[in-house]
Amino acid sequence: xxxxxxxxxxxxxxxxxxxxxxxxxxxxxxxxxxxxxxxxxxxxxxxxxxxxxxxxxxxxxxxxxxxxxxxxxxxxxxxxxxxxxxxxxxxxxxxxxxxxxxxxxxxxxxxxxxxxxxxxxxxxxxxxxxxxxxxxxxxxxxxxxxxxxxxxxxxxxxxxxxxxxxxxxxxxxxxxxxxxxxxxxxxxxxxxxxxxxxxxxxxxxxxxxxxxxxxxxxxxxxxxxxxxxxxxxxxxxxxxxxxxxxxxxxxxxxxxxxxxxxxxxxxxxxxxxxxxxxxxxxxxxxxxxxxxxxxxxxxxxxxxxxxxxxxxxxxxxxxxxxxxxxxxxxxxxxxxxxxxxxxxxxxxxxxxxxxxxxxxxxxxxxxxxxxxxxxxxxxxxxxxxxxxxxxxxxxxxxxxxxxxxxxxxxxxxxxxxxxxxxxxxxxxxxxxxxxxxxxxxxxxxxxxxxxxxxxxxxxxxxxxxxxxxxxxxxxxxxxxxxxxxxxxxxxxxxxx
Numbered sequence: 001x002x003x004x005x006x007x008x009x010x011x012x013x014x015x016x017x018x019x020x021x022x023x024x025x026x027x028x029x030x031x032x033x034x035x036x037x038x039x040x041x042x043x044x045x046x047x048x049x050x051x052x053x054x055x056x057x058x059x060x061x062x063x064x065x066x067x068x069x070x071x072x073x074x075x076x077x078x079x080x081x082x083x084x085x086x087x088x089x090x091x092x093x094x095x096x097x098x099x100x101x102x103x104x105x106x107x108x109x110x111x112x113x114x115x116x117x118x119x120x121x122x123x124x125x126x127x128x129x130x131x132x133x134x135x136x137x138x139x140x141x142x143x144x145x146x147x148x149x150x151x152x153x154x155x156x157x158x159x160x161x162x163x164x165x166x167x168x169x170x171x172x173x174x175x176x177x178x179x180x181x182x183x184x185x186x187x188x189x190x191x192x193x194x195x196x197x198x199x200x201x202x203x204x205x206x207x208x209x210x211x212x213x214x215x216x217x218x219x220x221x222x223x224x225x226x227x228x229x230x231x232x233x234x235x236x237x238x239x240x241x242x243x244x245x246x247x248x249x250x251x252x253x254x255x256x257x258x259x260x261x262x263x264x265x266x267x268x269x270x271x272x273x274x275x276x277x278x279x280x281x282x283x284x285x286x287x288x289x290x291x292x293x294x295x296x297x298x299x300x301x302x303x304x305x306x307x308x309x310x311x312x313x314x315x316x317x318x319x320x321x322x323x324x325x326x327x328x329x330x331x332x333x334x335x336x337x338x339x340x341x342x343x344x345x346x347x348x349x350x351x352x353x354x355x356x357x358x359x360x361x362x363x364x365x366x367x368x369x370x371x372x373x374x375x376x377x378x379x380x381x382x383x384x385x386x387x388x389x390x391x392x393x394x395x396x397x398x399x400x401x402x403x404x405x406x407x408x409x410x411x412x413x414x415x416x417x418x419x420x421x422x423x424x425x426x427x428x429x430x431x432x433x434x435x436x437x438x439x440x441x442x443x444x445x446x447x448x449x450x451x452x453x454x455x456x457x458x459x460x461x462x463x464x465x466x467x468x469x470x471x472x473x474x475x476x477x478x479x480x481x482x483x484x485x486x487x488x489x490x491x492x493x494x495x496x
Contacts, residue, residue: 012454079176081179083179084127087114102127104124110130111127113132114148138250156238156242177233178233181230186322205232205234205237207232208274210225210281212280220263223267224262229280249265288309293339337357338355339353339354340466340467340468340484353484362406373395379402401436424450448478450482468491
C-alpha cells in the first residue's frame with residue numbers, strides 16, 4: 001500500500017506547468033489560423049504572368065502636373081473686359097491709339113460711343129462699337145461740365161449688362177475684372193495683368209491712381225481713380241455697382257465728371273480706392289521726359305492725354321513715338337521704363353537708365369535720392385511752372401551749365417539668343433550744350449550707349465526694388481556699355 005502512494009509535492013509542481021504549455025500552444029494555433037484566413041480573404045486569383053499581364057499590372061505613375069480648374073487659374077487677359085469711353089467727334093484720330101495696344105483675338109472689350117460713326121472700315125483691328133444708352137432723364141446741373149459725364153459713368157454697368165445678354169454663359173463666367181479707359185489711353189496689358197494678379201477677384205476692389213495735379217485731386221478727391229489713366233473694378237463690385245448706380249448718380253447732379261460720379265457711388269458702397277501708381281493720368285502739359293525717365297518702382301500700366309503732351313520721342317509724331325515704345329515693351333514689358341542708377345567712377349559721371357526709353361549722363365555725382373525724383377520738364381495742368389502743384393516730389397532742372405544732362409534716346413532693341421539677353425541702343429539727342437570748365441571727361445564724346453539686360457518676367461513677383469546698373473569699361477571712347485539687372489548680394493548704389 002505504501003509503495004503505490006505518490007508524493008503530494010510532485011503533483012502540485014507538474015500540473016500547473018502542463019496547463020501553461022497547453023494554453024500557449026492553443027494561442028499560437030489560433031493566431032496562425034486567423035492570420036491564414038486573413039491572407040486567403042484578401043488574396044487575388046492567380047493569373048498567368050505573361051508579358052501582357054505584367055505590363056498591365058505595372059503601377060500607374062501619378063501625373064506630375066494636376067489639372068487646374070478654370071476658377072483657380074491665374075488671372076489672364078481672358079478674364080478682363082475693357083470698357084473704352086470714346087467720342088464720335090474724335091473717333092477718327094483717337095482710334096489709332098487703341099490699335100496700338102488692343103489685340104482683338106486675345107482681348108475682350110467694347111468702345112462706347114455717343115452715336116454711330118461712318119468710318120468703321122478697320123473695325124477688325126478694334127473692339128466692337130456699342131452706343132451708350134439714353135441718359136436724358138438724369139439731372140445734370142454743373143455749369144462748367146458736360147452731360148456726357150453721365151453717359152461715361154455708366155460704361156461699366158452697361159458693359160456688364162451687355163455680357164448678361166451674351167448667350168455664351170462660359171464667357172460671362174470667366175470675367176473677373178472690368179477695366180475702364182479713354183480712347184486716348186494706352187495700356188501695357190502685360191503689366192496690367194501683373195497688377196491685377198495681386199488681388200482676389202472674388203472680393204470688391206476699385207483699383208487705380210490719382211492725378212499728377214495736387215489741385216485736381218483737391219477739387220475732385222484724393223480717393224478717386226482717374227478714368228483716363230484707367231482703373232479696374234472686380235466683378236463682384238461691378239455687379240453691386242450696377243444695382244445701385246442709376247439711383248446713385250441721380251443724387252449727385254452737381255458733380256463735374258464721370259470719375260467723381262463713380263467714386264461717389266463707391267463711397268456709398270463703402271469701397272475705397274486701392275492705389276496703384278502705374279496707372280498714369282498725366283494731367284500735365286509739355287514734355288513728359290522728367291516723368292518717364294524717373295518712373296516709380298512699380299509696373300508701368302498706362303498713359304493718357306497723349307494729344308495734350310509733346311511726343312515722347314523727339315522729331316516724331318505722337319503716334320509714331322508710342323509705337324516705337326512697343327519694341328522694348330514686347331521684349332521685356334515688366335522692365336519698361338524702370339530706372340537704374342549707377343556711376344562711372346573713372347570719369348566721375350552719374351548715369352540714369354530708363355530702360356527701353358532713355359539714358360541720361362551727368363557730369364559729377366548725384367545721389368539716388370535726387371535722381372529718383374522727376375525733373376520738371378513739364379508744366380502743371382494749368383500751364384504754370386509751379387512745383388507746389390504736383391502730388392509728388394520733383395526736382396528743378398539744373399541751371400548749372402555743367403550739370404545739364406546728356407540725353408540718349410532709345411533707337412533700337414532686340415533679343416540676342418546666343419547671350420540670352422536684350423540689347424538696346426540709345427543714341428545721343430544732339431542739342432547745343434553750354435560750355436563747361438570742369439576738368440573731367442566730357443560726355444559729349446559719347447555717341448551711342450549699349451545696354452544689356454536679361455528679360456525678367458518675374459520682376460514684380462518679388463518685393464519692389466530698383467534694378468542695378470554697372471558701367472562696363474571698354475576701349476571704345478565713343479560708346480558706353482552698361483549692364484542692367486537684379487542687384488547682386490551686397491550691391492548698393494553708392495555715390496562715388
